[in-house]
Amino acid sequence: MSTTQAVTTETARDERRTILSARDIVVEYRTAKGAPVRAVRGVDLDLLKGETLGVVGESGCGKSSLGKSLVQLPPPTSGEVLLDGDPLTGLSERRLRPLRRRIQLVFQDPISSLNPRRTALEIVADPLRLMGDRDPRAGALAALEDVGVDERMADRRPHELSGGQCQRISIARAVVQNPEVLICDEPVSALDVSVQAAVLNLLEKMKAEHHLSMIFISHDLAVVKNISDRVAVMYLGKICEIAPATDLYARPLHHYTTLLLDSIPNPGAERKPRRARNEISRKAPTEGCPFASRCPAATELCRTTEPELVEMEPGHLVACHHPVV
CATH class of the missing domain: 3.40.50.300 (P-loop containing nucleotide triphosphate hydrolases)
Structure with a gap:
């Protein structure tokens, strides 16, 4: 060398x-x-x-x-x-x-x-x-x-x-x-x-x-x-997703991230159906996923067990029991 x-x-x-x-x-x-x-x-x-x-x-x-x-x-x-x-x-x-x-x-x-x-x-x-x-x-x-x-x-x-x-x-x-x-x-x-x-x-x-x-x-x-270069998404005091910027915006895995991206104004695009409740939670729940009350994919597991931040794809971590597919 x-x-x-x-x-x-x-x-x-x-x-x-x-x-x-x-x-x-x-x-x-x-x-x-x-x-x-x-x-x-x-x-x-x-x-x-x-x-x-x-x-x-x-x-x-x-x-x-x-x-x-x-x-x-x-x-x-x-x-x-x-x-x-x-x-x-x-x-x-x-x-x-x-x-x-x-x-x-x-x-x-x-x-x-x-x-x-x-x-x-x-x-x-x-x-x-x-x-x-x-x-x-x-x-x-x-x-x-x-x-x-x-x-x-x-x-x-x-x-x-x-x-x-x-x-x-x-x-x-x-x-x-x-x-x-x-x-x-x-x-x-x-x-x-x-x-x-x-x-x-x-x-x-x-x-x-x-x-x-x-x-x-x-x-x-x-x-x-x-x-x-990378983006971390926070919700109610926790990081729910972190990934390279290009990956996060192209293919978000957390339902809260999709809600944020859907909220970006784009006058030329067709209106997307709302995939999560839009009300803002001010207080974190004592158990379960903080986003469970707004998430369209929430189950009983989400309401009782808080998900850990795990690597789903190389460099792409998400805290969700049922990530976006």
């Missing part, structure tokens, strides 16, 4: 390794009366180096809670998160702080996620200053230019900028720290449609230039299909 072939093989092997791993993640919140509400219920997830993993589901399914728990904002109620083999869960804030630079989060609302008292330049320069950079101003200006924010905008505060400009600043603040993983929590849902494509293209550009691995959380299945 030539030296070039050996390097290529080693690079391919490196790209396939797991960069972020989550095991049995549980996220609970407390109501005003102190009752626990479980938003994420025992999720296992692996992000491969260099890939984009999409996470989709209805509002309230727990996908944002899962994303924030991976960066320990706040830490999950239970479970383990490993970043390239280094544990993130159970660490003190002092020990966690240097690791935070390696995994960054882009929030859904770009304006409220930025400090209203700081200028765009200060917002991006602050992480560099904390990292001990010798010239944080120069580094921040370069990062702003890289995401398409003109130097004339650098001295403006968030309320003086558009939502798209603020989201570009949020992306610059994240990537200026040279992270390994970028988690995007609905990064374009609060933006005008005309701006969404530009921000998505920017994320793809940042991923390539900074060699990022990315988790992209969204309820927009069309966006997820175009940007993701």
Whole structure:
């Protein structure tokens, strides 16, 4: 084997390794009366180096809670998160702080996620200053230019900028720290449609230039299909299906996934018959499949025994007793 072939093989092997791993993640919140509400219920997830993993589901399914728990904002109620083999869960804030630079989060609302008292330049320069950079101003200006924010905008505060400009600043603040993983929590849902494509293209550009691995959380299945290598579908705090994007959209195996795909607007297509009840469940059942009350194929087994996530086809996992055929 030539030296070039050996390097290529080693690079391919490196790209396939797991960069972020989550095991049995549980996220609970407390109501005003102190009752626990479980938003994420025992999720296992692996992000491969260099890939984009999409996470989709209805509002309230727990996908944002899962994303924030991976960066320990706040830490999950239970479970383990490993970043390239280094544990993130159970660490003190002092020990966690240097690791935070390696995994960054882009929030859904770009304006409220930025400090209203700081200028765009200060917002991006602050992480560099904390990292001990010798010239944080120069580094921040370069990062702003890289995401398409003109130097004339650098001295403006968030309320003086558009939502798209603020989201570009949020992306610059994240990537200026040279992270390994970028988690995007609905990064374009609060933006005008005309701006969404530009921000998505920017994320793809940042991923390539900074060699990022990315988790992209969204309820927009069309966006997820175009940007993701693999897609995980969540329902009531659980992952019900995960597969390569092309396989999932061409041949979904879970009845909830078919419902989501049927809901994508397609004016030129013939109207499909509804295959599942469209009401949204807000509370997970204490036993059985979470989707059983809406599923057209549900049996008594589905209502009493929760299905495990198993591999039905190469790389295609589904949690269903009676998958779509």
